[in-house]
Amino acid sequence: DAGVIQSPRHEVTEMGQEVTLRCKPISGHDYLFWYRQTMMRGLELLIYFNNNVPIDDSGMPEDRFSAKMPNASFSTLKIQPSEPRDSAVYFCASSFGTRHTGELFFGEGSRLTVL
């Protein structure tokens, strides 16, 4: 298996633009997580899905952030409009089975820079 695949790996955009990050989880995994990593706040859980259904989005910073999972093999995280403070590395992770005690398999991340 190729692992969790994220795109783009790097994104540089200007404040106010829409940003869409994409994730393909490992086939057969039923949980998908979006994390944000910054120096100041470390790894923060933004939202997670179980069987394509959003379960907990309490970590989403504000209404500018939205996430979807239209099918078992694809998820998006959208920021509209983007702001400089959104600059971070965004990770997608997937797991199989138990909600938070199974191994998380992370993608390589999408590094977002908002100018």
Place this chain on the structure above:
Amino acid sequence: GENVEQHPSTLSVQEGDSAVIKCTYSDSASNYFPWYKQELGKGPQLIIDIRSNVGEKKDQRIAVTLNKTAKHFSLHITETQPEDSAVYFCAARADKLIFGTGTRLQVFP
């Protein structure tokens, strides 16, 4: 909610020495404690985990200990090698998995 503190933030050791990273957690309901290693430009990868019914777990050069009474757990790496250089994250799970802030380990040859 759960809060996880991790120390030190950076750690430099000579090849062959041991490295210890410590974490404390706040929620006594936490029952699962994984450790992840993140290499430069990569996503974190699970290296070892421990559940609350076990006090210690070992896998080759890596061991984790858990003290539920004191609410702290530690990662021990023996005979460190340059390829152990990375950022290490602890995490604790009560309701959700909460990560510590990370420890940057540098192993000098």
